[in-house]
Amino acid sequence: MTRRRLILATENEHKVREIRELLADLDIEVAHLGERDAPPELTETGATFADNAREKALAVARATGEPALADDSGLMVDALGGAPGVRSARYAGEGASGAELCAKLLREMADVPDNERTARFVCALSLCGPVGEIGRWEGRVEGVITREPRGDGGFGYDPVFYYPPERLTFAQMPPERKNAVSHRGRALQAFRADLPAVLARLG
């Protein structure tokens, strides 16, 4: 039997690394867009993580003719009414660095008291073939926004996302610890649980 191949519909190299680690033990080749000469453009016009993940996966599946897995994710802060949410990557302007995203968030939350700094990371995964969506999965993880960045691992908002069970920010946790509990890790666990059915649908 030929080895299964999935294309990751993402331009974010940090997501590629984490997803590859989380699927490393499976007999699936995980390719990504950066390995292609002319990758299709990824747009996000939806109002939800799930809609945006589907939009990205479908675009890549149609352009390549192969199954594509997309991750749309972000941070939802209670004191900000769920922001930055689906705008997490653009919250500090197009192309902002992780440090800029964290700085902007900490500025917006300067007056928020410690007991109101709750937040969650959300990850929506969508697997599409050229004719439509094959499956969708979601993972969440609850945490608290710190008052200053801590740690230099991870990416994006990891330095300001404190995970109470470990008493560390995601940026202070080794990659495998973050993956074990993160929104992305949990979404991929759900994906893995459905894998036999998914592979059957891929034919």
Ligand code: ITT
């Ligand atoms: P693609 O659309 O190409 O996948 P992106 O980075 O634009 O890449 P999103 O639109 O899903 O992806 O934006 C997600 C943003 O949310 C991401 O850029 C980070 O700022 C943040 N984010 C998501 N997962 C995160 C994680 O595990 N740790 C820290 N920040 C995260």
